[in-house]
Amino acid sequence: MGGSAPFAADLMNGATAAELTFQLPDPEDDGISQGEFDRQVEAAWQVCDRFDLQTDIWRGRILRVVRDREKHQNNGEGTGHGFLRWLKEREIGKSHAYNLIELADSADELVQGGLLEEEDVNQFSKRAFVETAQSPREVQQMVSDAAHKGDRITRREVRQLADEWTAMTSDLLPETVREKAANNTIPTRYIAPLVREMEKLPEPHQEQLRDEVEASPDVDTIKQATAEARFLAKYINAASQVQALDREGLDLEQALEEALRVGCLSATADLVNQASQLEQMIARLFTTWKRIHSLSERVYLDSGASTPQLRSLLAHLEPLSGEILELQLGEPGSNLSQLIRLKILPDES
Structure with missing residues (x-):
């Protein structure tokens, strides 16, 4: 322009x-x-x-x-x-x-x-x-x-x-809700967030939420449907990114239906989201560990008896550069203190 x-x-x-x-x-x-x-x-x-x-x-x-x-x-x-x-x-x-x-x-x-x-x-x-x-x-x-x-x-x-x-104007809402929005029976500040969350969902889930709202077009139902749509979107988005779930024998849609039926959709969505984040952290951890391991070897080869403090630095970093990673959580000796050990296993393949 x-x-x-x-x-x-x-x-x-x-x-x-x-x-x-x-x-x-x-x-x-x-x-x-x-x-x-x-x-x-x-x-x-x-x-x-x-x-x-x-x-x-x-x-x-x-x-x-x-x-x-x-x-x-x-x-x-x-x-x-x-x-x-x-x-x-x-x-x-x-x-x-x-x-x-x-x-x-x-x-x-x-x-x-x-x-x-x-x-x-x-x-x-x-x-x-x-x-x-x-x-x-x-x-x-x-x-x-x-x-x-x-x-x-x-x-x-x-x-x-x-x-x-x-x-x-949204076609995702039943006519009764649009009418209530027009005459301000239901404030639009409750309705608009529902539409924004529903737009993120596949059509079958949109229809299900639309039917729920149409059956009981009031503020409480709309707020509940908005929360449900938010958790649904969170579950669907995270589940597609979790490598551990990309296996035969698991029906993600059926698992979602069961979570809805027993009333633990929020916890299930959060579980899948946390799993997605954990997998990403594991990938970053492994990449960072390989880098630290490689750099430690290079510094070791480049140093010698004339660099005692440099060798001491490498020794202190051994808990982070070896095959077993160690990290102390909390002050040593306190009741909340805990030593975390993670082992990097070689790729058998």
């Missing part, structure tokens, strides 16, 4: 960066009421927030220009080394740079798409603007209309509108 319509460089009704100064209230002034103190501080904070947003949008545009220049010079086949070098010289992380470019793209899309006027951007806090850019088109329109009327847009307002839209 190269030829975007520029925002006005003066961010706060003609204020420049050099003029961005405030007369903040004296924190030790007992003559100012707490309400007035809060008002003055909040007003200054909002100006900084808007300035920060505009600055980051322009930073994103600058970064985009630098990136696209390199692409152009290399006929669209550049490796990006020049852009990365430019970032490194300015101590800008790659992920942060692309976040700024995404913010600039979002700003240009909202303005060029006719949803926002240039001056309306000043109504947003930075986080609210990012939230708006990530919202559905209908939510963007509602937020933009509010900003155009002069309303101050915070992240809370954007999320509230997004929750309302989700609760009243």
Whole structure:
């Protein structure tokens, strides 16, 4: 997106960066009421927030220009080394740079798409603007209309509108729940999280939860269904990553059904998730141990009688570099003290 319509460089009704100064209230002034103190501080904070947003949008545009220049010079086949070098010289992380470019793209899309006027951007806090850019088109329109009327847009307002839209339009919810959301019989703050969790699930589980909610469309059922959907997603995601479960004779779906039937879904999901994390830790442990073992051998070969302290260091590290790993938990001699031993066995294959 190269030829975007520029925002006005003066961010706060003609204020420049050099003029961005405030007369903040004296924190030790007992003559100012707490309400007035809060008002003055909040007003200054909002100006900084808007300035920060505009600055980051322009930073994103600058970064985009630098990136696209390199692409152009290399006929669209550049490796990006020049852009990365430019970032490194300015101590800008790659992920942060692309976040700024995404913010600039979002700003240009909202303005060029006719949803926002240039001056309306000043109504947003930075986080609210990012939230708006990530919202559905209908939510963007509602937020933009509010900003155009002069309303101050915070992240809370954007999320509230997004929750309302989700609760009243999602096909994952039964019609009775959507109607209750529309007339505010059930607050949307309970319904939207359920939809977000259900979106992570396969269709059969979505239908099961939908039937549960339809049978009893109230807040308690929705909260219970949300928790159940969260645990289901956790179980399904973790189970696919656990190597120990990738064997014949185990029906993961049936195990899930049994956990639901006996009421231990939460514990089962946590068990599978912990197993996934343990397998990853074992892999990292083995890789790190091999590295320590190799480095210890190299240092041993490079050292000798003339380096007694270096040899002493190797001896002290023996509990971590040998085939049996040892670690003392807690203070030695205390009731909570425990010596942990792990043995690395050779690969028989």
